Amino acid sequence: MLKVDRIRADFPILSRQVHGKPLVFLDSAASSQKPLAVLEAMERAYRECYANVHRGVYTLSEEATCSYEEARDKVASFINARVREEIVFTRNTTESINLVAYSWGRSNIGPGDRILLTEMEHHSNLVPWQLLAQEKGAELVYLPITDDGFLQMDRLDELLDERVRLVAFTMMSNVLGTITPAKELVERAHAVGAVVLVDGAQGVPHLPVDVQELGCDFLAFSGHKMCGPSGIGVLYGREELLEAMPPFLSGGDMIRRVEFHRATWNDLPWKFEAGTPAIVEGIGLGAAVDYLEGFGMEAIAAHERETVTYAMERLSALPGMQIVGPPARARGGVVAFSFRGIHPHDLAHLLDLEGVAVRAGHHCAQPLHARLGLTATTRASFYLYNSPDEADRLAEALEKAARALGKEA
Amino acid sequence: MEDLYREHILDHYAHPRNWGRLENPDIVADADDPSCGDQVHIEIALDSTGRVEQVAFEGEGCMISMASTSLFTEYIKGRSLEELAALTEEEVLTLLDAPVGPSRRRCALTPLVALRAGLQRLKG
Numbered sequence: 001m002l003k004v005d006r007i008r009a010d011f012p013i014l015s016r017q018v019h020g021k022p023l024v025f026l027d028s029a030a031s032s033q034k035p036l037a038v039l040e041a042m043e044r045a046y047r048e049c050y051a052n053v054h055r056g057v058y059t060l061s062e063e064a065t066c067s068y069e070e071a072r073d074k075v076a077s078f079i080n081a082r083v084r085e086e087i088v089f090t091r092n093t094t095e096s097i098n099l100v101a102y103s104w105g106r107s108n109i110g111p112g113d114r115i116l117l118t119e120m121e122h123h124s125n126l127v128p129w130q131l132l133a134q135e136k137g138a139e140l141v142y143l144p145i146t147d148d149g150f151l152q153m154d155r156l157d158e159l160l161d162e163r164v165r166l167v168a169f170t171m172m173s174n175v176l177g178t179i180t181p182a183k184e185l186v187e188r189a190h191a192v193g194a195v196v197l198v199d200g201a202q203g204v205p206h207l208p209v210d211v212q213e214l215g216c217d218f219l220a221f222s223g224h225k226m227c228g229p230s231g232i233g234v235l236y237g238r239e240e241l242l243e244a245m246p247p248f249l250s251g252g253d254m255i256r257r258v259e260f261h262r263a264t265w266n267d268l269p270w271k272f273e274a275g276t277p278a279i280v281e282g283i284g285l286g287a288a289v290d291y292l293e294g295f296g297m298e299a300i301a302a303h304e305r306e307t308v309t310y311a312m313e314r315l316s317a318l319p320g321m322q323i324v325g326p327p328a329r330a331r332g333g334v335v336a337f338s339f340r341g342i343h344p345h346d347l348a349h350l351l352d353l354e355g356v357a358v359r360a361g362h363h364c365a366q367p368l369h370a371r372l373g374l375t376a377t378t379r380a381s382f383y384l385y386n387s388p389d390e391a392d393r394l395a396e397a398l399e400k401a402a403r404a405l406g407k408e409a
Numbered sequence: 410m411e412d413l414y415r416e417h418i419l420d421h422y423a424h425p426r427n428w429g430r431l432e433n434p435d436i437v438a439d440a441d442d443p444s445c446g447d448q449v450h451i452e453i454a455l456d457s458t459g460r461v462e463q464v465a466f467e468g469e470g471c472m473i474s475m476a477s478t479s480l481f482t483e484y485i486k487g488r489s490l491e492e493l494a495a496l497t498e499e500e501v502l503t504l505l506d507a508p509v510g511p512s513r514r515r516c517a518l519t520p521l522v523a524l525r526a527g528l529q530r531l532k533g
Binding site: 344366 | 414443471512516
């Protein structure tokens with residue numbers, strides 16, 4: 001188990017109070033909190049070596065460029081990319097997926113082609129493909145889930161054929177917490193010649209990820225869910241694919257030469273980074289990677305597994321508690337539930353009064369909620385700085401909220 | 410217990426006033442928020458002078474949206490179409506008689522959103 005007390009001391013916000021109660025932050029699946037190491041790296045960048053990156057011939061610009069590009073190396077090594085050119089900085093997971101949908105998708109998907117998704121996808125790994133399919137006359141097909149939140153892998157054979165040009169799936173559901181058999185999915189998709197995009201928004205911050213071992217063609221993730229700042233995300237793409245793809249956003253920095261009527265493109269990865277990038281956010285992400293690697297992703301994943309196992313035991317013991325998704329052994333640090341018929345908004349509101357921050361709603365997975373027969377759920381998500389005590393605080397606050405609303409068991 | 414979940418709000422949620430449907434409504438008003446699943450259906454019958462004679466609603470949603478709609482149906486009885494059209498957000502928020510923070514404002518305003526859609530349909 002990680003030394004949670006020591007970790008919590010790294011996160012200034014975790015010592016604050018909300019409504020007079022110590023904050024219990026259980027919404028890291030939406031966005032995580034930031035350690036001092038990240039805050040200080042960003043402040044240092046602004047205070048000491050800030051200037052626009054690339055092409056500057058003065059010291060400040062060279063230093064800023066160096067820090068920004070160093071962050072790319074850190075990210076490349078974090079997910080074990082073969083070369084740094086495979087790491088494109090974007091705003092977030094959503095933008096990374098859109099980059100692929102527009103650039104790769106518009107030049108590789110045609111009428112009658114199929115895109116295979118799963119029923120547990122976040123809107124960000126669903127709507128870009130809907131738009132692409134509508135535009136190109138392609139078809140979306142879905143790998144269904146079981147009632148307890150596993151992918152129905154035995155349905156893959158009938159769904160995967162040569163018509164499938166792209167398979168896009170999440171590494172970990174942001175609602176069910178299910179960790180998907182990513183490697184098997186990649187292998188099965190490649191066997192029919194499909195390209196594979198993995199949505200790592202939940203996976204990369206919480207699990208060890210090695211893109212070479214996984215074998216995926218694209219991996220999208222966000223900085224802000226992994227202790228880094230908002231405004232910076234990553235698209236990993238296999239070099240051959242990125243090389244062959246046309247630009248997505250265009251303008252400054254992504255060009256080699258511009259004439260009045262034509263332009264040529266910069267090398268990877270800058271071909272996909274138009275305009276002034278999120279310089280300091282990139283540096284912050286580099287610091288976040290260092291911070292997480294200080295513990296090791298194996299240790300973080302193990303800690304979350306233990307915490308979520310305890311939380312699920314504790315919550316399941318409450319009468320009227322219905323947790324969605326698989327058993328703790330098959331999931332990351334996410335627990336979404338319904339409780340005694342109380343609307344998630346009411347519940348989240350009353351939990352907030354106890355200092356407990358959870359998320360209420362469909363968590364950007366409306367089709368999944370429809371499949372589960374629910375409109376909305378309440379979701380608690382755990383990260384390296386959460387302790388089992390906080391699961392107790394959550395359970396106590398739930399009981400108190402139910403009493404306040406006259407919904408005693 | 411926090412101010413927002415006051416006794417009268419819990420009471421309106423547990424015992425909504427004017428629950429149900431009307432025989433011949435003049436105005437049918439719906440609000441539907443797919444993001445939180447709140448759904449409200451309000452039916453209004455006018456008297457010969459064009460004032461609200463009967464009102465009924467059905468719906469599903471959080472305590473704040475349901476209690477607010479229940480209070481709202483009480484509030485609009487006897488009002489003319491012009492008065493309905495002139496209802497403001499602040500007026501509706503006042504009905505709850507409790508502090509509605511920014512995150513719950515949308516819940517509380519559900520009946521007004523429905524009514525405005527219903528009035529629009531009447532005009533159209």
